[in-house]
Every structure is written in structure tokens, then in C-alpha cells.
Amino acid sequence: MDKRDLVIRPIRAEDIGAVQDFLFTQLQELFAQDGQAAITDDVWGLGKTYLEPDNCNMWAVFTPEGTVVGTAAICAYNGRIELLKGRYHLPTTAEVGRCYIDAKLRRQGIGSKLVEAMTQFCKDHGYRTMYLHTHHFLPGGFNFWQKQGFAITIDQGGSLEIVHMEKIL
Structure with missing residues (x-):
């Protein structure tokens, strides 16, 4: 498949089923080892989480046949991670x-094209910081985010190998 044939665009309501199928497959492949399970409430509620709020969005990468082969999302960071309490100005921080x-x-x-789309969305919606967490065990994830300009804020290590990162816009 030629990557030039792929289409990256914000998802629409009619894409939700295909996007959910892709995400559940990815989560099973990437997080099933050692009994790890990723929280999936946002996947079950894609429309409510990413389509309804004006300051949130999800993009998908589609083949010419309409198959989803990539995703990325932005939502307002809600301060949910205890370790990061007080670090971010919530109205201007995207996750x-x-x-x-x-x-x-x-x-x-x-992935770089998806990050470009997310970064522009964040700038357009008044976000000043992009936050994420990743895991060292994800194939290429940590290095990818560093190459995209994200810096480590806290490396928790441990069995989940969680790394918190941010990018100032």
C-alpha cells in the first residue's frame, strides 16, 4: 500500500464503528501482555468524548477502501492523574x-502527519500545552514522541513503564 493513497481526516459519526474496531484491535495487540488492559471508556463513547465537545477531536487514517489504519485524538486534559495535580493550567492543556x-x-x-493535525487543532483552539503519557514497552512510541518535540516530565518506570510527556506550543 502506498502511503500517498491514505486519507487523514477528522472522524464523523458514520466512522465510529470502524474506528472502534481498529482501536480495540490495537489495544488487544499492544496491551494484552502481562495482564495489562487499557481503559476503554473513551473508545466506547467516541462520539461523546471526541465529536461532541468543540475543543476535542479524533482523526483517522483511511485506506482508499475505507479501512481504518491509524488514529489519534485530542481532548481537554481534566487533571485526572494524581501525580500531575497542579502541574497544568487545565483550560489550556490538551491531552x-x-x-x-x-x-x-x-x-x-x-504518525507525524497526525501529530501535525493535532498540533494545529490545539493552536486553533487556544491550547498552550499538549500532554500525553506513553509506555516504554510500546513499539517505537517513546522515541516517536521525543522526535515530535515532546519532553519527559516524569518517568514513572515500574511494571507499566509509564512516561509522562509534554510539548509547549
Whole structure:
């Protein structure tokens, strides 16, 4: 598949089923080891989480046939992580999430295109900081985010290998 044939765009209501299928497959492949399970409330409620609020969005990467092969999302950071309490000005902090690319298409610049779309969205919506957390065990994840200009704020390590990162806009 030629990456030039792929289409990156914000998801619409009619895309939700296909996007959920893609995300659940990615979560199973990436987080099933060692009994790890990713929280999926936002995946079950994609429309409510990413489409309804004006300051949130989700993008998907589609093949010419309409198959979802990548995703990324932005939502307002809500201060939910105890370790980070007080670090961020909540009205101007966006949380990056659900950034996954089909394994066969990784390392071809698709994720970078998604980050460009998310960054522009954040700037357009008054966000000044993009926050995310990743895990060292995710294939290429940590290095990818560093190359995108995200800096480590806290490396929790531990069995989940969680790394908190941010990018100032």
C-alpha cells in the first residue's frame, strides 16, 4: 500500500464503528501482555468524548477502501492523574491519546502527519500545552514522541513503564 493513497481526516459519526474496531484491535495487540488492559471508556463513547465537545477531536487514517489504519485524538486534559495535580493550567492543556498506526504502516511518516493535525487543532483552539503519557514497552512510541518535540516530565518506570510527556506550543 502506498502511503500517498491514505486519507487523514477528522472522524464523523458514520466512522465510529470502524474506528472502534481498529482501536480495540490495537489495544488487544499492544496491551494484552502481562495482564495489562487499557481503559476503554473513551473508545466506547467516541462520539461523546471526541465529536461532541468543540475543543476535542479524533482523526483517522483511511485506506482508499475505507479501512481504518491509524488514529489519534485530542481532548481537554481534566487533571485526572494524581501525580500531575497542579502541574497544568487545565483550560489550556490538551491531552493526546489513542495514537496508533497499523503495524504494517509504522515508520512511514503517518504518525507525524497526525501529530501535525493535532498540533494545529490545539493552536486553533487556544491550547498552550499538549500532554500525553506513553509506555516504554510500546513499539517505537517513546522515541516517536521525543522526535515530535515532546519532553519527559516524569518517568514513572515500574511494571507499566509509564512516561509522562509534554510539548509547549
